[in-house]
Amino acid sequence: MHWVKLKQIKTRRPRWAKPVASKEEIYAMLKRYYRFHDREEALIICLDMKNVPTHIHSLAVGSISLCIIHPREVFKVALLSNAAQMILVHNHPSGDPTPSKEDWDITERLRRAGEIMGVGLLDSLIIGEGEVRSILKTGRP
16 A cells, blocks of 8 residues: 655745736747647646736647647646646647637536636637637637
């Protein structure tokens, strides 16, 4: 049998951390990171009650057109970082930030799971070339 011990340690906020109010602020924060990505990569931004990022975590790196995200991995990070809410972000290497059916599906799964877990999904963003698109704010076609 293996024993697991979890301990939450309060640390200072990163110096760069300030409240995020829009998808454009998230885009400005991450556009350099995603600039030369040739594959999809999903990130989770964990936020406190004042929308200040407390943790950014890479969830998965996929192929040129697919990145597998499982809610269990998302909420493991969110809960361990004591997130009040979170923002899912991923890129489309094609440059076109139009959401796919899979993008809509995982966003809805995370939104529903977040309601149950008490960690709200504030937004789900796709970063394209020079543009960011919100899945939750646009509404499903």
